[in-house]
Amino acid sequence: MHFDLTDLRLLVWTIDAGSITAGAGKACLSLSSASARIAGLEREAGVSLLNRRHRGVTATAAGRLVYGQAKIILRQAAHLSGELSAFTQGIKGEVRLLANTVALGQFLPGPLCDFLRLHPGVDIELDERPSLEITRAVARGAADIGIAADHADFSGLETWPFRADRLVLAVPPGHALARRRRVGFSEALDHEFIGLPEDNALAQHIAGHALRSGKPLRLRARVRGLENVQRMVAGGAGIAVLPIAMAANGPEVGGVTYIPLDEPWTRRQLFIAVRSHAELPLPARRLVDFLTNSVR
Numbered sequence: 001m002h003f004d005l006t007d008l009r010l011l012v013w014t015i016d017a018g019s020i021t022a023g024a025g026k027a028c029l030s031l032s033s034a035s036a037r038i039a040g041l042e043r044e045a046g047v048s049l050l051n052r053r054h055r056g057v058t059a060t061a062a063g064r065l066v067y068g069q070a071k072i073i074l075r076q077a078a079h080l081s082g083e084l085s086a087f088t089q090g091i092k093g094e095v096r097l098l099a100n101t102v103a104l105g106q107f108l109p110g111p112l113c114d115f116l117r118l119h120p121g122v123d124i125e126l127d128e129r130p131s132l133e134i135t136r137a138v139a140r141g142a143a144d145i146g147i148a149a150d151h152a153d154f155s156g157l158e159t160w161p162f163r164a165d166r167l168v169l170a171v172p173p174g175h176a177l178a179r180r181r182r183v184g185f186s187e188a189l190d191h192e193f194i195g196l197p198e199d200n201a202l203a204q205h206i207a208g209h210a211l212r213s214g215k216p217l218r219l220r221a222r223v224r225g226l227e228n229v230q231r232m233v234a235g236g237a238g239i240a241v242l243p244i245a246m247a248a249n250g251p252e253v254g255g256v257t258y259i260p261l262d263e264p265w266t267r268r269q270l271f272i273a274v275r276s277h278a279e280l281p282l283p284a285r286r287l288v289d290f291l292t293n294s295v296r
Contacts, residue, residue, distance in 0.1 A: 005077055007041045008070040010034055011049065015067050016142075018056040041066075071141045078281040092121035093283035098134045099126065099147040101202035103270050105226045106245040107163045108147070111294045115287055122283045130201040138273050144284040149205075149268040159271040160292045166244040167266040169259045170229075172236040178257045185263045189215040194229050194238040195222050206241050209265055230256060241266075
């Protein structure tokens with residue numbers, strides 16, 4: 001059997017999107033060309049790969065098998081291409097990196113800027129996700145690298161420690177809790193909060209612990225960005241749970257007071273996670289090595 005890389009890539013994109021139209025768009029093909037290519041792939045395989053329905057497509061059992069093997073083949077092809085190009089043109093390629101809120105906002109900007117300056121041919125597609133979702137995405141091959149907190153499931157993944165993270169309570173000057181040395185999260189929930197958007201990874205983490213505490217999280221406002229949450233707290237609009245690294249910016253936004261939360265879940269270790277370092281494309285491998293070296 002002969003399988004064309006373009007056809008395999010189109011099939012993967014189509015199954016990921018649940019739509020031949022969407023797969024065609026990502027492959028820069030017309031719908032008719034994409035349909036013909038997938039039909040040709042099915043003829044070559046001798047079996048249907050897609051269940052075609054009115055509202056989209058799903059993979060058949062054979063389609064799921066080809067999908068899984070296609071991702072491996074495409075990853076290996078990218079790996080080979082990156083290795084060969086490094087001999088003549090320097091490292092080139094794109095790395096898909098997922099990170100949780102704290103890693104993205106506090107720990108990654110500096111190292112990523114340094115890496116991109118050193119490797120002008122490498123692009124990084126960076127997205128923010130909850131830690132549990134990050135490790136699942138890495139495990140199924142939807143991302144090259146993930147940076148997630150230690151409560152995620154790292155089964156079957158290779159990991160390296162990245163940074164230690166601690167969440168603390170941020171309160172405005174003169175707040176009733178400002179003089180406390182430690183505060184329980186349940187007690188903090190008696191006060192009004194400033195939070196991040198609902199789709200934010202840290203917001204989902206905090207909301208989950210509020211739900212488990214049996215008390216509602218009373219939000220006065222949601223704002224995008226940790227710095228904006230910090231400014232709202234400094235202005236007296238409410239309190240917030242923020243990473244301890246934000247304390248370095250406290251004096252610049254009105255002297256926010258940071259109080260340790262007396263909860264085990266607020267102390268977290270962030271890990272870099274990949275499926276297999278040896279099987280990563282060269283740009284992704286170099287980024288993993290760069291990030292792990294930045295810890296030392």
